[in-house]
Amino acid sequence: MTERWLVATTEYAGVTAYTGGIGRHYGALLPALAAQGAEVDLVVFADGPAEARATPGIRRLFVQRTDGMPRLAALLHRAVVVRRAYRRGAYDRVFLPEWMGLGSLLPPGAPLVTNLATGIRLANEVSGLRLADFPAWSRPAVRLQESLEARQVRRSAGVVAISRAMAERSERIWGRLPALEVVRNCIDVAAIRRAADRAVRPRGWPDVDGPIVLFLGRAERRKGVVDGIDAFARIAQRHPTARLVLAGAGGDDRFEPSRTALLERVPRASRSRVTFLGHVADDDLYGAIASADVVMCPSRWEGFGNAAVEVKAVGVPLVVTSGSGFDDFCVDGVDCLMVPPRDPGALAAAVLRTLDDPDGALARARRAAAEVARFAPSPVAVDLTAAVDRLMRGAGVRA
Known part of the structure; x- marks a missing residue:
């Protein structure tokens, strides 16, 4: 029936x-x-x-x-x-x-x-x-x-x-x-992979050399945007050419930090290497993921975390937080790196480990991509x- x-x-x-x-x-x-x-x-x-x-x-x-x-x-x-x-x-x-x-x-x-x-x-x-x-x-x-x-x-x-x-x-x-x-x-695994293969970068994507760290999520504290910014301040000291790109709608300015306030948390010499894309729609989002060297989803707590599954489908190294919905489908050191929430130091260390060991990062990303069909x-x-x-x-x- x-x-x-x-x-x-x-x-x-x-x-x-x-x-x-x-x-x-x-x-x-x-x-x-x-x-x-x-x-x-x-x-x-x-x-x-x-x-x-x-x-x-x-x-x-x-x-x-x-x-x-x-x-x-x-x-x-x-x-x-x-x-x-x-x-x-x-x-x-x-x-x-x-x-x-x-x-x-x-x-x-x-x-x-x-x-x-x-x-x-x-x-x-x-x-x-x-x-x-x-x-x-x-x-x-x-x-x-x-x-x-x-x-x-x-x-x-x-x-x-x-x-x-x-x-x-x-x-x-x-x-x-x-x-x-x-x-x-x-997630629509097949459609995401087709879009990523075309790798159409969103408007505003930095056209420079150096590794790109992509933050995925709304620019809100609960999504870990402050922790991501603070982590990048540490990352920039080790990788002076690294860039941070933030893809996600802005938060309510009454409660969430503005872009200016976020930039003030980064050393002045590194601020020009931070790019805010805002909300990235449709296939451009997957082009952004495919163009990144590492993606971080540092939510302070997450109900599930669709963005992380999308990163796995594309096959890009991933860093997420532990203790919430990511735990259902992420295994630290196997298909991603996991760090405690609200810990910019641990987040920076995981991103640096990814950038410094690209072979290990790629192996984790490949294992993640191979297991994403169940989503x-x-x-x-x-x-x-x-x-x-x-x-x-x-x-x-x-x-």
Whole structure:
């Protein structure tokens, strides 16, 4: 019997202008679910430009622009739209991330599975932000989003966490969770490798000699941008020709360090060798990875880490942090180097080891590339479907 899935998200590759890890993950996953016979309807809430067009694997696509709406109103609007979409269809499965509580207003008994990726409370904890750190006018929206996300999780028939670390931390945040399964994220391995082979470097890429260290992630503390900058200050002393390139959208200047503040952490003589690319879209991102000598993803805590899997697919030496979602698929000294989070000295030492021992680094990268097939969309879709079926049976929900 064909199952009908309703999926909603705030970003989706090929539809929204900004696409982070979850947007690329869903953009690869949903066509794979459709290839298994699922009928997928997708609601995309966009805070900026979006293109409502024919999308592979999607039966019906609904795009809702929320830019310009007050944040409180937008939070409620999204939840209402998802509830209306559910009531108008006959869906066997509703699959939603917890971000923004999109499923918080679904009726009791809905076949809701929440994909635990990163809620606002978790993101703020990792960033070291308290409610008092937000401007007074924005605090009601922060509280509402926390409330909607908690309501959605607790009312779910089951939850799918993207890593063991995410499952454990979510339980600390919300207490006892509904029935839970862990299913990894996916990437479009074949498409990424094709893009990397073309090696189209993004606009602004430095055209000079010397090794390039690429930082992947939003320019936010939780992604380790401060630690990455501080590590490069040490790296530059040993490799005077090395350059640091940062690829990722900027953070909120109210809470995150500006580019000027980040540069001030680097010795003046080395500042000209730091390049900020900002958000790098589509295939240019994989061209950037392929053009780097080493990539670092030094998150202070990571739910999963799609960017690291993408680096593995391209076959470039990788440095990540330990103690979070990277632990599910990274082995120190085997397919990458792992260092403790919030430790610029250890991060610099790992990058220097990579640059000083290119043969060893290449061997790790090759082992990583050889094992990345399990993150392709098809096997992940098979595992996700089986996990969701188990959760639904356990909750007594029939398709």
